[in-house]
Amino acid sequence: MTMAERNRRIVLAARPEGEPKASDFRLVEADVPMPAEGQLLLRTLWLSLDPYMRGRMSAAKSYAEPVAIGEVMVGGTVCEVVESRNTKFRTGEIVLAYTGWQDYALSDGAGLRKLDPAEAPVSTALGVLGMPGMTAYTGLLNIGQPKPDETVVVAAAAGPVGSLVAQIAKIKGCRVVGIAGGAEKCRYLVEELGLDAGLDHRAGGLGDRLAKACPKGIDVYFENVGGAVWDAVFPLLNMFARVPVCGVVAHYNDQALPPGPDRMSLLMRNVLFKRLTLRGFIVSDFAAQAADFRREVGGWLKEGRIKYREDVVHGLEKAPEAFIGLLIGRNFGKRLVKLR
Amino acid sequence: MTMAERNRRIVLAARPEGEPKASDFRLVEADVPMPAEGQLLLRTLWLSLDPYMRGRMSAAKSYAEPVAIGEVMVGGTVCEVVESRNTKFRTGEIVLAYTGWQDYALSDGAGLRKLDPAEAPVSTALGVLGMPGMTAYTGLLNIGQPKPDETVVVAAAAGPVGSLVAQIAKIKGCRVVGIAGGAEKCRYLVEELGLDAGLDHRAGGLGDRLAKACPKGIDVYFENVGGAVWDAVFPLLNMFARVPVCGVVAHYNDQALPPGPDRMSLLMRNVLFKRLTLRGFIVSDFAAQAADFRREVGGWLKEGRIKYREDVVHGLEKAPEAFIGLLIGRNFGKRLVKLR
Numbered sequence: 001m002t003m004a005e006r007n008r009r010i011v012l013a014a015r016p017e018g019e020p021k022a023s024d025f026r027l028v029e030a031d032v033p034m035p036a037e038g039q040l041l042l043r044t045l046w047l048s049l050d051p052y053m054r055g056r057m058s059a060a061k062s063y064a065e066p067v068a069i070g071e072v073m074v075g076g077t078v079c080e081v082v083e084s085r086n087t088k089f090r091t092g093e094i095v096l097a098y099t100g101w102q103d104y105a106l107s108d109g110a111g112l113r114k115l116d117p118a119e120a121p122v123s124t125a126l127g128v129l130g131m132p133g134m135t136a137y138t139g140l141l142n143i144g145q146p147k148p149d150e151t152v153v154v155a156a157a158a159g160p161v162g163s164l165v166a167q168i169a170k171i172k173g174c175r176v177v178g179i180a181g182g183a184e185k186c187r188y189l190v191e192e193l194g195l196d197a198g199l200d201h202r203a204g205g206l207g208d209r210l211a212k213a214c215p216k217g218i219d220v221y222f223e224n225v226g227g228a229v230w231d232a233v234f235p236l237l238n239m240f241a242r243v244p245v246c247g248v249v250a251h252y253n254d255q256a257l258p259p260g261p262d263r264m265s266l267l268m269r270n271v272l273f274k275r276l277t278l279r280g281f282i283v284s285d286f287a288a289q290a291a292d293f294r295r296e297v298g299g300w301l302k303e304g305r306i307k308y309r310e311d312v313v314h315g316l317e318k319a320p321e322a323f324i325g326l327l328i329g330r331n332f333g334k335r336l337v338k339l340r
Numbered sequence: 341m342t343m344a345e346r347n348r349r350i351v352l353a354a355r356p357e358g359e360p361k362a363s364d365f366r367l368v369e370a371d372v373p374m375p376a377e378g379q380l381l382l383r384t385l386w387l388s389l390d391p392y393m394r395g396r397m398s399a400a401k402s403y404a405e406p407v408a409i410g411e412v413m414v415g416g417t418v419c420e421v422v423e424s425r426n427t428k429f430r431t432g433e434i435v436l437a438y439t440g441w442q443d444y445a446l447s448d449g450a451g452l453r454k455l456d457p458a459e460a461p462v463s464t465a466l467g468v469l470g471m472p473g474m475t476a477y478t479g480l481l482n483i484g485q486p487k488p489d490e491t492v493v494v495a496a497a498a499g500p501v502g503s504l505v506a507q508i509a510k511i512k513g514c515r516v517v518g519i520a521g522g523a524e525k526c527r528y529l530v531e532e533l534g535l536d537a538g539l540d541h542r543a544g545g546l547g548d549r550l551a552k553a554c555p556k557g558i559d560v561y562f563e564n565v566g567g568a569v570w571d572a573v574f575p576l577l578n579m580f581a582r583v584p585v586c587g588v589v590a591h592y593n594d595q596a597l598p599p600g601p602d603r604m605s606l607l608m609r610n611v612l613f614k615r616l617t618l619r620g621f622i623v624s625d626f627a628a629q630a631a632d633f634r635r636e637v638g639g640w641l642k643e644g645r646i647k648y649r650e651d652v653v654h655g656l657e658k659a660p661e662a663f664i665g666l667l668i669g670r671n672f673g674k675r676l677v678k679l680r
Contacts (some may be wrong), residue, residue, distance in 0.1 A: 226608050260600015265591050267604060270568050272585045272620040273395075279619075280612040283573045 007032045008316055009102035016057055018253045019327065024057065025073070025320040032104045035085045040107045042079035047316070047337040048126035049075070049323045052250045072102040073319075076131060078115065078122045089114075097123045101319050103339060127160050127334035128301065128308035131283055133174075134166035134293045135246060138286035143244035143279045148173030150219035151238075153210070155229050157198070158185035160308070160334035161246060165298070166195055167221045167306045170227065174220075177213045179206075179229055181329040187194055188332075192307060201225075207232040219242075226250040234267075237274055245280040249327060260307060293326045309333030315340075347372045348656055352407045352442035354633070355461070356397055358593045359667065364397065365413070372444045375425045380447045382419035382437055387677040388466035389663045394592040413441040413659075416471060418455065418462050431455075436465045438496040441659050442678060449652065454481075460641065466646035467500050467674035469639065471623055474633045475586060476504035480562060483584035483619045488513030490559035491578075493550070495569050495576035498525035500648070501586060504637070505562045506535055507646045514560070517553045518570035519546075519569055521669040532647060541565075551570040557581075566590040569670075574607075576601040577614060589667060649673030655680075 006029045013026040016213045035041045040278040056067045056074055067074055077100070078240045086109045089095070095112040099105035114133060120129055144165075146152050152169040156162040157178025166189070169176045177197045189198030195212040199206065211230050217238035223230060227250030237243070270276060300306045311333040313322040319337045326335050346369045353366040375381045396407045396414055407414055417440070420431045426449050429435070435452040455462045460469055467473060484505075486492050496502040497518025506529070509516045515604035517537045518529040529538030537553040539546065550572050557578035563570060567590030577583070610616060628635040640646045651673040653662040661675045666675050 042500040046413060108520055163472060219652055223608070225604055230604075230608065246611055248605065248608050250607050251609055254605065257601035257603060257606055258600050261597035262600050262603050263597060264570075264603040265588065265594065266597055268563070268570065268585060268588050268609060268618075271618050271622075275620040275622065275625060277617070277619040278608075278611050279617040280610075282615065285615060323414055 005032055005311060007102060008032065009072045009100075010319055011072055011315065012057060013069055014069065015059055015066075016054075016253075017261055018255055018318075020054065020253075020324050022320055022324070026319055028165050033106050035083055035106055037085050040081050040086050040089050040109060040112075041083040042077075042095065042099055042105050042107055043082045044077045044079050044099060044103055044105070044316075044339045045094070045122050046078040046126055047075055047319060047339065048077065048130070049319065049326050049335045049337060050132070051247055051249050051252065051327060051332075053323065054249075054327060066275070067252065075100045075125050078103070078125055094122050096130070101316065103316060107140075108317075120214050120298070122308060123336055124301075125306065126336060127310060128164060128306070129294060129298060132155040132160035132334060133297055134286070134290065135283040136161045136222075137168060137297055138283060139156065139244040139246050139281055139288055139294045140165045140168055140220070142286060143221040143277070143281060144169075144222060146174045146220050147174045149175070150177045150222040151177065151214050151216055153177045153214065153218050153221070153233055154222045155179050155233075156223075156224035156247070156329070157189055157195070158309075158332060159224065162222065162224055163193060163333070164306065167300075168297075169192055169220070170194060171300065171305060173325065175214075175216075177210070179210075179225075185332060188309075200231050201232075207235070211236055215216060219272075220244075222246060223324075224249060234270070237270070237276060239274050241274060241276050243276065243278045245278060246282075254325065311335045313337050344377065345372055345445040345629065346370065346443060349412045350656065350659055351410055352397060354405075354409065355399055355546060356394075356593075358595050360394065360397060360664050362664070363662055367657055375423055375446055375447050377425050378448055380421050380426050380429050380449060381423040382417075382435065382447055383417050383422045383441060383445055384417045384445070384656075384679045385434070386418040386463045386466055387415055387471070387659060387679065388430045389393055389442060389653075389659065389671075389675045389677060390472070391589050391592065391667060393406060394589075395665065396455075412436065415440045418464050418465055418648055419445070425636065427652055428498050432464050436470070441656065443656060447574075448662045460638070463650060463676055464641075464648065467650060468504060468646070469634060469638060474498035474626070476501045476562075477583040477633045477637055478559070478623060479586050480508055480627075482559040482626060483617070483621060484509075484511045484582050486514045486560050486564060489515070491517065491554050491556055491658055492560040492562070493517045493519065493554065493558050493573055493576075494520050494562045494564075495573075496564035496587070496589070496669070497529055497535070498672060499513060499564065500647075502562065502564055503529075503533060503648065503673070504555075504606055504646065507533055507640075508637075509560070510534060511640065511645060513558075516553075517550070517590045519550075519565075520644055525672060528649075536643050541569050547575070551576055552570040560584075562586060564589060573679075574610070577610070577616060578613050581616050583616065585618060586622075592667065602645055639671070642652050651675045653677050 152174045157179040186198030189195045224247040228250030311331045492514045498520040505564040526538030566588030652672045
């Protein structure tokens with residue numbers, strides 16, 4: 001680090017109405033902060049972009065406090081320790097942190113996890129071996145509870161959560177149908193990940209194609225999307241189907257409810273008559289399973305039984321555009337920002 | 341039994357459109373059947389009337405096969421063995437059976453359970469110690485999972501399922517709010533059953549009154565009703581709330597969806613953001629817990645910790661009218677038909 005270097009930070013400039021736009025973000029510069037006794041200076045190597053960040057941009061209560069206007073956007077990061085005044089960390093160590101959309105940040109070491117680059121590429125700590133991977137693993141196994149020969153349908157199946165859900169369901173012996181946007185992603189689902197079918201939700205007639213791909217109905221639906229994908233899945237759910245609700249990205253930008261008829265009672269009738277389980281979750285609900293997750297998914301990764309894909313954008317200044325694209329499915333794999 | 345006696349049977353005459361009416365049923369007479377070797381002749385003492393029977397009257401697939409036109413309406417019964425050609429049963433024994441809306445039926449003994457009149461009134465085998473009781477016990481404990489000091493709201497709380505749900509929730513140390521139709525039932529909930537509040541869904545402003553009765557929100561909602569009651573409960577659900585869906589009696593007669601806006605996405609967003617669990621069930625899903633149920637609820641009953649109420653109609657010929665009334669909340673307690 002040269003003394004002349006500046007800390008670039010992307011702050012929330014305005015709360016979006018509907019889809020976020022570039023002007024909702026602002027790049028500002030500040031001095032690189034100096035660590036006090038007990039602190040570390042962290043330099044961001046990788047920034048994770050994830051759909052949940054849309055919720056943090058709104059004033060409405062979501063999982064966590066909203067980001068304040070003028071504050072740095074939050075986010076998971078992989079950082080290098082560039083200066084340490086904390087005896088537990090040494091310069092040059094790589095850590096998983098939550099320092100947000102900026103080049104540098106201070107830390108007192110709390111909540112950091114050291115990463116071993118010899119074990120796996122450090123960027124995987126933000127993807128397949130990180131929050132998205134654990135979301136997939138815990139949501140599918142705790143709520144979805146897939147059994148051999150059952151049919152599992154996964155929304156956003158080419159994304160970091162969906163692609164792992166789909167592959168774990170294959171490992172568990174299920175028929176697995178992935179839904180994604182575009183022919184290229186669907187080809188990837190079948191040819192690279194080995195799913196039984198990959199359906200493009202942008203092509204017409206999703207309901208009919210899904211029914212054909214699921215001749216025995218749907219036992220587990222991993223919900224990442226909502227909207228038209230859910231509408232196609234819902235009539236095909238089997239008795240005792242389980243629906244882990246992980247995301248409804250189609251609705252994050254909604255500003256009003258769609259016109260009727262009102263299907264609330266239709267849903268409740270189906271929950272009853274088909275004895276469905278719908279359950280929402282976020283990864284922290286299963287925090288106690290972190291060690292199991294890393295051991296089991298780490299093992300599958302080493303054995304070559306699961307694959308992952310990263311979608312890397314270069315440069316912090318590209319983060320807003322990359323994030324806006326993520327919300328409309330422009331990513332293909334785990335979207336990461338690689339900093340200098 | 342005199343040889344001249346006839347077997348009166350109530351058969352399904354027509355499939356109802358919307359609310360069932362008297363002409364959807366027909367009383368027919370047949371000979372009293374004669375048991376063959378290995379069979380019993382059962383005489384009905386008590387017939388249970390339950391909301392699920394509405395589903396059996398429709399051609400649409402529900403839990404079980406619909407009753408065919410011209411067939412005897414199905415239903416749980418308490419019967420006396422009046423003739424036995426089966427070594428396992430003696431004349432005069434009382435059994436729990438499923439012989440439907442008729443005076444007499446044959447059985448080979450399969451599925452019968454002998455009842456001991458010294459243990460509890462035999463009619464309770466159709467109510468608090470029977471299917472409705474076990475529905476309450478298993479649904480509340482397995483899906484609702486009430487914890488001390490949580491707030492539990494129970495729909496149809498003066499009915500056989502709801503009143504036991506409410507009382508078990510009190511035993512578990514919860515704040516319990518019951519919803520029922522009419523001031524008399526609401527008074528019963530508070531004064532007889534000891535609930536913290538009883539709210540009349542027929543009076544106006546249920547949402548506001550419910551919010552006042554649940555100052556800390558709702559952790560468990562036992563759904564028996566749907567419709568306006570669910571609409572009042574839904575916005576008050578807390579983070580991690582659980583909703584056992586046991587019935588949606590407000591919708592059993594629905595013939596079309598209500599007008600919009602469409603709240604499907606609103607529900608899914610809330611499932612996600614509040615990490616709700618919605619799960620439908622019927623009592624047979626937890627059949628393995630029958631012994632636990634009878635031991636535990638039987639114990640509470642003997643200790644006087646739970647109360648029950650029966651709403652008895654006299655004469656098989658009254659069953660259709662009594663059933664039609666049940667679907668619109670005219671019962672106060674477990675509705676039973678006492679036969680001769």
